[in-house]
Amino acid sequence: MRKYSIIIPVYNRPDELTELLECLVQQTFKNFEVIIIEDGSKIKCEKVVQSFKDRLEIYYFYKENGGQGFARNYGFERAKGDYFILFDSDALIEANYLEIVQNRLNTQFVDVYGGPDTDHPSFAPIQKAISYSMTSVFTTGGIRGKKSNLGGTFHPRSFNMGLSRKVWEQTSGFQISRMGEDIIFSITALRLGFKSALLPEAFIYHKRRTDFGAFFRQLRFFGRARINIARFYPNELKLVHTFPLFFTLGCISIPFLWLIHPWLFYAGIAFLALYKLLIFIDATRQSGSLKVGFLSIIAAFVQLFGYGIGFLQEGWKRLFESKTHRETGTAIEYPS
Structure with a gap:
């Protein structure tokens, strides 16, 4: 056996x-x-x-x-x-x-x-x-x-x-x-x-x-880790992995859309409102709890922003280092 x-x-x-x-x-x-x-x-x-x-x-x-x-x-x-x-x-x-x-x-x-x-x-x-x-x-x-x-x-x-x-x-x-x-x-x-x-x-x-503070730090770490995986296996970095980065940049850019055209600003606000609503409905349906539905909106934004910032942080670092560099990390508290 x-x-x-x-x-x-x-x-x-x-x-x-x-x-x-x-x-x-x-x-x-x-x-x-x-x-x-x-x-x-x-x-x-x-x-x-x-x-x-x-x-x-x-x-x-x-x-x-x-x-x-x-x-x-x-x-x-x-x-x-x-x-x-x-x-x-x-x-x-x-x-x-x-x-x-x-x-x-x-x-x-x-x-x-x-x-x-x-x-x-x-x-x-x-x-x-x-x-x-x-x-x-x-x-x-x-x-x-x-x-x-x-x-x-x-x-x-x-x-x-x-x-x-x-x-x-x-x-x-x-x-x-x-x-x-x-x-x-x-x-x-x-x-x-x-x-x-x-x-x-x-x-x-x-x-x-x-x-949510610890969750943000964890997801920022995960974003950095995705870039580190690409150091070993570059072909494993897919377009889908960039979604949190572009989502983060898109959210940050919404206030500036007003300078281009007010309708772009309103479109950005409408998109975020719809996105939050869909998360709230889906999370509430799955959990049976309005509180979990509301907290899931916060969790989603913390997750995407954390991952996106970590991805950008490590990706920027990767641009200026040797392509043969391998990040082994240092001994710190476990992120999981």
């Missing part, structure tokens, strides 16, 4: 880890180990891990802070399983998650998979709004967790990713510690001939941020 190694890098989040480990205790499929990599945390989770020793096959390792990509590599090197699963520490999963993965790999094996993320009913309204924004057709085009990504060239994200031991052995793990490290890893695996797939049923509940 296939054995799984669940690898979780942790940085100053012992409380979140407790909730995820409780989910793992409840798994209906039991043949797995859990590897916790404490990546230089000041607030350590060792006592949390110890409290689960009698309920899980769990191992704790501490290393100097080097970023989440290298923390995962550290876990790969110590894993005993046939198949590795990566979670962020701020995830929650259903009791049948591993059973779903096992059944899928038994019937249609893939060397790399990714699962979608969503919000949990217990999440705060702002978390639900941020979750909506990160998956909405009005902000991301709905490409995260899309059915068309079921097989072939899907790029799994490390908050919910699985890979065979063979993939790790041939890729040598993550090339960099942060700044799009998971997408770079996925692309590398695909170019080595491995197949990937989205497993829609293997979803997680992703807590994300709890305030």
Whole structure:
């Protein structure tokens, strides 16, 4: 029977880890180990891990802070399983998650998979709004967790990713510690001939941020990361990735449209009003909450502005650096 190694890098989040480990205790499929990599945390989770020793096959390792990509590599090197699963520490999963993965790999094996993320009913309204924004057709085009990504060239994200031991052995793990490290890893695996797939049923509940300031900083980081991915794989920078930048520039330019012609100004205002209305209606319909609908408007603008500014910031930097430069990032708090 296939054995799984669940690898979780942790940085100053012992409380979140407790909730995820409780989910793992409840798994209906039991043949797995859990590897916790404490990546230089000041607030350590060792006592949390110890409290689960009698309920899980769990191992704790501490290393100097080097970023989440290298923390995962550290876990790969110590894993005993046939198949590795990566979670962020701020995830929650259903009791049948591993059973779903096992059944899928038994019937249609893939060397790399990714699962979608969503919000949990217990999440705060702002978390639900941020979750909506990160998956909405009005902000991301709905490409995260899309059915068309079921097989072939899907790029799994490390908050919910699985890979065979063979993939790790041939890729040598993550090339960099942060700044799009998971997408770079996925692309590398695909170019080595491995197949990937989205497993829609293997979803997680992703807590994300709890305030818009942190969400803005996270999305600015994601915008920068998209440029960094292009440093490794230039052809992976698509037109769709520029939408947040042009949206941001368009919003900023609306007041100046008056100087060209008042009707252009009014058209810009009308567009934004319609855009907000569509988000409000869709988010309210999905969540059943007017408050979440209203907060989703704010979340969408924070997301697009954050990503757009980060994209511009790193893209401008890219114009004046050597084309062979590779941004490996520095060890900082995890952005996820």
